[in-house]
Amino acid sequence: MSNRPSFGNLVRWLPLAGIMLAVGCTRTDVLLNPPGQSSGTLPALQAKSIPAPVLSSLKASAPTIATCAPATVYPLTDGTRTAGTVSVSNDATSLYVTYYTPSTYWWVANTQLAVASTSAGIPRDASGAASPWDFPSGAAHEPPIKSVTYTIALSKVGVQAGQTAYLSAMAGVVHPTTESEAGLEGSWEWLVMWGVGNTTTTAKDVIHAYTVASCGGTVTPPPPPPPPATKGVITITFDDGFATTYSNAYPVLRDLGLRGNAAVNPTPINEGWGDYMKPAQVQALWTAGWAVVSHTMDHQDLTTLSAAAMEAEIRDSKAWIEAKGYGPATAFVVPFHSWGARERAMIQKYHTYTRGHTIDEFSPERFATWPVTQPMDINAFEPEYAPYRTAQGRALTMAKVKYAIDNGLYLDLMFHKVPAATLPQFKELMTSIATTYKANVVTWKEIAK
Numbered sequence: 001m002s003n004r005p006s007f008g009n010l011v012r013w014l015p016l017a018g019i020m021l022a023v024g025c026t027r028t029d030v031l032l033n034p035p036g037q038s039s040g041t042l043p044a045l046q047a048k049s050i051p052a053p054v055l056s057s058l059k060a061s062a063p064t065i066a067t068c069a070p071a072t073v074y075p076l077t078d079g080t081r082t083a084g085t086v087s088v089s090n091d092a093t094s095l096y097v098t099y100y101t102p103s104t105y106w107w108v109a110n111t112q113l114a115v116a117s118t119s120a121g122i123p124r125d126a127s128g129a130a131s132p133w134d135f136p137s138g139a140a141h142e143p144p145i146k147s148v149t150y151t152i153a154l155s156k157v158g159v160q161a162g163q164t165a166y167l168s169a170m171a172g173v174v175h176p177t178t179e180s181e182a183g184l185e186g187s188w189e190w191l192v193m194w195g196v197g198n199t200t201t202t203a204k205d206v207i208h209a210y211t212v213a214s215c216g217g218t219v220t221p222p223p224p225p226p227p228p229a230t231k232g233v234i235t236i237t238f239d240d241g242f243a244t245t246y247s248n249a250y251p252v253l254r255d256l257g258l259r260g261n262a263a264v265n266p267t268p269i270n271e272g273w274g275d276y277m278k279p280a281q282v283q284a285l286w287t288a289g290w291a292v293v294s295h296t297m298d299h300q301d302l303t304t305l306s307a308a309a310m311e312a313e314i315r316d317s318k319a320w321i322e323a324k325g326y327g328p329a330t331a332f333v334v335p336f337h338s339w340g341a342r343e344r345a346m347i348q349k350y351h352t353y354t355r356g357h358t359i360d361e362f363s364p365e366r367f368a369t370w371p372v373t374q375p376m377d378i379n380a381f382e383p384e385y386a387p388y389r390t391a392q393g394r395a396l397t398m399a400k401v402k403y404a405i406d407n408g409l410y411l412d413l414m415f416h417k418v419p420a421a422t423l424p425q426f427k428e429l430m431t432s433i434a435t436t437y438k439a440n441v442v443t444w445k446e447i448a449k
């Protein structure tokens with residue numbers, strides 16, 4: 001047992017480097033014309049130099065591979081003798097190709113592997129035969145081994161479950177010509193074998209089609225995505241253009257990654273009224289991704305106005321928004337939610353989406369559908385009266401939000417002023433919304449296109 005030949009000397013016979021080392025070796029003819037090639041049933045091997053081979057997760061021995069279907073096993077053969085197997089399997093991410101020589105006197109001294117999404121992707125020589133020294137994966141195994149597995153990412157091949165991967169697997173195998181304990185000290189040969197797919201026919205194609213198995217439920221599914229905005233949505237709207245929209249509400253929403261809507265009245269902004277936002281502040285909200293929503297010029301009760309005055313309030317406020325570049329002004333908020341058939345018709349002349357009620361004006365409470373099917377009937381919930389400054393009021397608000405989102409509905413949360421005295425509680429409410437429903441918060445820009 002101690003005087004076995006050195007496998008290190010054996011592998012130096014290999015033509016991997018294109019250099020034949022005839023150090024007292026009398027078997028170099030075997031390397032150039034390996035037994036089994038003369039039959040003509042398999043492509044002849046060309047001895048030539050190769051660039052440094054690309055290796056992929058080469059393992060020293062056959063690992064336990066968690067694949068999702070039984071392996072496809074091909075005999076490793078030269079057409080005359082069979083030294084072992086080449087088995088192919090896959091899991092959700094990778095293809096595994098294992099060379100294995102269980103026979104007592106056979107070892108693998110080098111392996112060459114090509115995997116491609118098309119048969120044409122397998123490197124070939126001028127005659128059209130598979131050209132193993134040009135395969136993208138390959139290794140010399142010194143000393144020779146009984147098993148080696150290549151791991152090839154499915155994404156790298158460009159195939160997925162149900163599709164076909166084409167592969168060609170060549171091995172240089174070595175064995176003592178006298179297969180016995182005594183033969184280990186005698187002469188050896190190195191010869192080419194292929195993982196051959198179909199040995200029952202005379203056509204021995206060394207390129208095999210492997211169907212990538214589906215892993216079905218045997219793999220851990222990816223974590224669910226965040227709630228899609230398509231299930232249910234909410235908007236957060238600040239009516240009347242108060243200064244606290246910019247000074248108090250905006251920083252809170254901004255820091256939580258939320259965007260809101262400002263339903264503004266142009267007259268106080270144009271005239272610089274003390275309690276209202278300045279033009280630059282409205283601009284800053286718009287720049288930050290907020291929507292600017294039409295809410296009439298002067299915030300009068302439309303039902304008290306003449307038809308001409310009512311139309312001017314609606315028309316001019318829309319025009320102001322669009323002149324500022326905040327358009328299109330498709331959405332409208334009814335002042336005091338005070339409107340009848342006359343006002344509704346006039347609003348609809350200029351706008352397509354209107355909020356003019358709260359959900360609790362109806363029994364049962366009426367939420368808008370999502371996507372919106374009745375755009376003139378968007379309804380709001382008013383956390384100020386929940387009231388959000390109490391834990392109970394915030395919980396009630398969150399219950400309305402959850403109901404809308406869980407049931408694929410749309411709810412507008414409407415605010416007026418956000419006083420500094422209630423800012424901590426306002427921030428707490430917004431944090432609750434952002435924590436769970438950030439993906440469901442949109443602006444009127446996304447709704448009233």
Ligand SMILES: [Zn+2]
Nearest residue numbers: 239240335336
């Ligand atoms: Zn208002």
